Amino acid sequence: MKVDFEINGRAVHVETPPMTRLAHVLRRQLDLEGTKIGCDAGDCGACTVLVDGRQTCACLMPVAHVRGRRVVTVEGLASLPFGKRLQRRFLDIGAAQCGICTPGMLMAAVELLSGNPSPDEAEVEAALGGVLCRCTGYRKIIEAVTDMAVDAAPSAGNASCRPAVGARIARLDGPDKVTGQAQFGADGWPDDCLELRLVRAPHHAATFELGDVEAWRLLHPGVDRILLAGDIPGRNAFGIYPEIKDQPVLADGLVRHRGEPVAAIIGEPQAIRALDLAGFPVIWCETKPVLGLDATLVFDRPAIHAQTPDNVLARGRLATGDVSQSLAAAAVTVRHTVETSFVEHAYIEPEAGYARRIGDRIEIVATTQAPYMDRTEVAAVLGIAPERVRIVPTACGGGFGSKIDVSLQPIIAVAAWLTGRPVGCVYDRPESISSTTKRHPARITATAGADADGRLLAMRFHGDFDTGAYASWGPTVATRVPVHASGPYRIGAAHCTTTALYSNGTPAGAFRGFGVPQAAIVHEALMDELADGLGIDRLDFRLINALRDGDRTASGQLLGSGTGLVACLERLKPRWQAEKAGLRREEGDLRRGIGVACMWYGIGNTALTNPSAMDVGIDSSGRLTLYNGAVDIGQGSATVMVQICADALRLPVEAFCQVAGDTDRTRDAGKTSASRQTFVSGNAARLAGLDLRGRILRLANAGEEASLKLAEGHILVDDGGRKTRIDLTRMKSDATGDVLKGQGFWDPPTEPLDENGQGVPYASYGFAAQMARVAVDTGLGTVTVERMWAAHDVGRAINPTLCEGQIDGGIAQGLGLALMEEYLPGRNENLHDYLIPTIGDIPPIEIFLVEEGDPLGPDGAKGLGEPALAATAPAIFGAIHDAVGVRPDKVPLTPDRLLQRMQRVRRMRSG
Numbered sequence: 001m002k003v004d005f006e007i008n009g010r011a012v013h014v015e016t017p018p019m020t021r022l023a024h025v026l027r028r029q030l031d032l033e034g035t036k037i038g039c040d041a042g043d044c045g046a047c048t049v050l051v052d053g054r055q056t057c058a059c060l061m062p063v064a065h066v067r068g069r070r071v072v073t074v075e076g077l078a079s080l081p082f083g084k085r086l087q088r089r090f091l092d093i094g095a096a097q098c099g100i101c102t103p104g105m106l107m108a109a110v111e112l113l114s115g116n117p118s119p120d121e122a123e124v125e126a127a128l129g130g131v132l133c134r135c136t137g138y139r140k141i142i143e144a145v146t147d148m149a150v151d152a153a154p155s156a157g158n159a160s161c162r163p164a165v166g167a168r169i170a171r172l173d174g175p176d177k178v179t180g181q182a183q184f185g186a187d188g189w190p191d192d193c194l195e196l197r198l199v200r201a202p203h204h205a206a207t208f209e210l211g212d213v214e215a216w217r218l219l220h221p222g223v224d225r226i227l228l229a230g231d232i233p234g235r236n237a238f239g240i241y242p243e244i245k246d247q248p249v250l251a252d253g254l255v256r257h258r259g260e261p262v263a264a265i266i267g268e269p270q271a272i273r274a275l276d277l278a279g280f281p282v283i284w285c286e287t288k289p290v291l292g293l294d295a296t297l298v299f300d301r302p303a304i305h306a307q308t309p310d311n312v313l314a315r316g317r318l319a320t321g322d323v324s325q326s327l328a329a330a331a332v333t334v335r336h337t338v339e340t341s342f343v344e345h346a347y348i349e350p351e352a353g354y355a356r357r358i359g360d361r362i363e364i365v366a367t368t369q370a371p372y373m374d375r376t377e378v379a380a381v382l383g384i385a386p387e388r389v390r391i392v393p394t395a396c397g398g399g400f401g402s403k404i405d406v407s408l409q410p411i412i413a414v415a416a417w418l419t420g421r422p423v424g425c426v427y428d429r430p431e432s433i434s435s436t437t438k439r440h441p442a443r444i445t446a447t448a449g450a451d452a453d454g455r456l457l458a459m460r461f462h463g464d465f466d467t468g469a470y471a472s473w474g475p476t477v478a479t480r481v482p483v484h485a486s487g488p489y490r491i492g493a494a495h496c497t498t499t500a501l502y503s504n505g506t507p508a509g510a511f512r513g514f515g516v517p518q519a520a521i522v523h524e525a526l527m528d529e530l531a532d533g534l535g536i537d538r539l540d541f542r543l544i545n546a547l548r549d550g551d552r553t554a555s556g557q558l559l560g561s562g563t564g565l566v567a568c569l570e571r572l573k574p575r576w577q578a579e580k581a582g583l584r585r586e587e588g589d590l591r592r593g594i595g596v597a598c599m600w601y602g603i604g605n606t607a608l609t610n611p612s613a614m615d616v617g618i619d620s621s622g623r624l625t626l627y628n629g630a631v632d633i634g635q636g637s638a639t640v641m642v643q644i645c646a647d648a649l650r651l652p653v654e655a656f657c658q659v660a661g662d663t664d665r666t667r668d669a670g671k672t673s674a675s676r677q678t679f680v681s682g683n684a685a686r687l688a689g690l691d692l693r694g695r696i697l698r699l700a701n702a703g704e705e706a707s708l709k710l711a712e713g714h715i716l717v718d719d720g721g722r723k724t725r726i727d728l729t730r731m732k733s734d735a736t737g738d739v740l741k742g743q744g745f746w747d748p749p750t751e752p753l754d755e756n757g758q759g760v761p762y763a764s765y766g767f768a769a770q771m772a773r774v775a776v777d778t779g780l781g782t783v784t785v786e787r788m789w790a791a792h793d794v795g796r797a798i799n800p801t802l803c804e805g806q807i808d809g810g811i812a813q814g815l816g817l818a819l820m821e822e823y824l825p826g827r828n829e830n831l832h833d834y835l836i837p838t839i840g841d842i843p844p845i846e847i848f849l850v851e852e853g854d855p856l857g858p859d860g861a862k863g864l865g866e867p868a869l870a871a872t873a874p875a876i877f878g879a880i881h882d883a884v885g886v887r888p889d890k891v892p893l894t895p896d897r898l899l900q901r902m903q904r905v906r907r908m909r910s911g
């Protein structure tokens, strides 16, 4: 069918079946890849475009419906009357993080602003409610759209300001994100790219036999090849730990979770997309699955892996002091048990990328959080040396931990290796959800005691964590949680244990906190209960016990300066007191309450080496390049690293360009996880800058305080009035084109933990305190979070706008964890059944950045990604308890569960 319409002001004519959806026509036929596809089902809104001025989900609209109509995509936004200003607002305010939702957000905002140039917050929420964002927590998006007339802070977008550290510099990768030019995993594939689809298990546990696969292939023209387990050239297994490679690339006769791949079908894109995989020749023999913590904990459960007959993947332990004696001596003891659920990362960009073979090397261009780890795994799967693998990260449309694990990288590498053609793959939303890692469900029981003066004496804690079918980051969760289990408090005695258990659930791995958010729900409930039991204000109780400079943690680690928890609580205290005094507790069926919660988070790997390496070079024209392997997944490392390096060099940010995360061109900066990039890679970037500055000063025989200035082909050095001109054009360049290079390497100092969890697990800790005010509808069981306050010890805010963005986004994910998010394998593998917070769910958030300075951090900075989330759910649960007197025994606390809890408590109280 021929369809004529207008796209971004020009007439176009496409020939395509009439039901082809507009989003696919835009991306595949018109090369307009600024329109993103997040779910292909009208749930996420990433594909929002304007059709005759109205926002429309392009993934739902058949192209026949736009015949004769005007379509505007993000590529045409700048030509609209206020388009550029809206893009600038998004940049200046920090409304784009990973940027995958940004085109859709911008187009939805355009429709609103066209009829209403000064919308209020409610109007923005209504207009943008169809577009999901998993990164920003929506607050900065609302701010960007509510008053287009307001200019941003003076330094916003100013990359020339010095010092750069502390400035609200607009993110350096932002312009591509607000114009639709940023390339994510599904974008920019070679024209001759084949496509790959995976045949996945429909059962949680099964054995299987394959039929005549070749005969099936011959029945499907355009299908070039089908890969099975036996086709993997190297090791048919991958995993995070060197000694645990338990997850097959393609299953071999046995599947351990629903969604596990058993075959890969490769062919021409049209043919692959048209396949009906229901007829693929495989005979399943379903077996009884081990699902849920109840099943994982029964004695005679079947072994998920033969080599682990008890299904115990890992255990963690911390022990200090005499817990029994301390609890016996306590004036008050309290106990709490809670169970949490699988939580889906729900990044808007599903797994995507392509691979191509270049001679005896393989190149993978894909979305990832960990390029060097991807390189190692792909090399082993292909059976080649890591140096023959190149990983080129695309823009990452959200990761939050799941994209540390490889997903499609090994199989597209095998496909490209064996076919000799580029091969691409995009997971659809159900397979993204069913096959990639989740937050660990946990069942935790803990007891704590305090003396009559409110001093925390002891805690006993045990947590069982369902790690699903494969190990992924399960051992990390098991070891990290005991360190954090007693909370950021002085404590004399603690006994904290964990178990990570295999099941037939979806593999659980890293998700913003590695188990610490689940533990925080419990230790903060205990702090509330102890405070209540002693008649001490809940915030004051935390102040009494908060870790301070010079204290020892439960791991026996001596804390140096920069322990900012007390400062966080002090910043919240006036708000706490005002809310307590002025809270309108009852209003019809509504009951209001306030809650406060603290958290701490060890930055980087637990008691393991954790290095980062960075280079910065200058070429003969005077252009600086930061070779930055710290992948920016939306948090802002592409900006922060340059700010830090620029100040070390004492040159402006605008003098830099950047190579981001290409394993052929950057050294290993480690994975983007555990809130480590600012702290660890920031130090590497600082040292690289200092190294290059030192080389320049030595060439000029200048002192430490000399100033530098870049000019075309020269560096001008001014040493107290003595001026030296370094001619770069006469210097020999290296393979990268640089004539001078500075190198930085930093590994945070830690010490191993002994069998009692004693040692120095982390070089730095982030601290935070958050407050929540909620209104509980006692008739419906619904909870509205009306306002949040967040005080975070960031050490030093390298870029306050980016810090605020992390906190807003972490709170949004924490709210989802608390009240709505529960992934049930096989039941809600899409974004209309699996609910994440929308723009209307996130309340106003007041943020306090506490900058006490970490002695080891670059310019004093600590990590923030995980700390942003961990205190939110416990603060909300504290507020709910304050309102209606109940706490969850199962998280999320959905309306039905809350009503049941309230009824149960009512029955107990009435006898």
Ligand code: FES
Binding pocket: 095, 096, 097, 098, 099, 100, 101, 102, 132, 133, 134, 135, 136, 348, 397, 398, 634
């Ligand atoms: Fe919205 Fe990442 S910035 S999903």
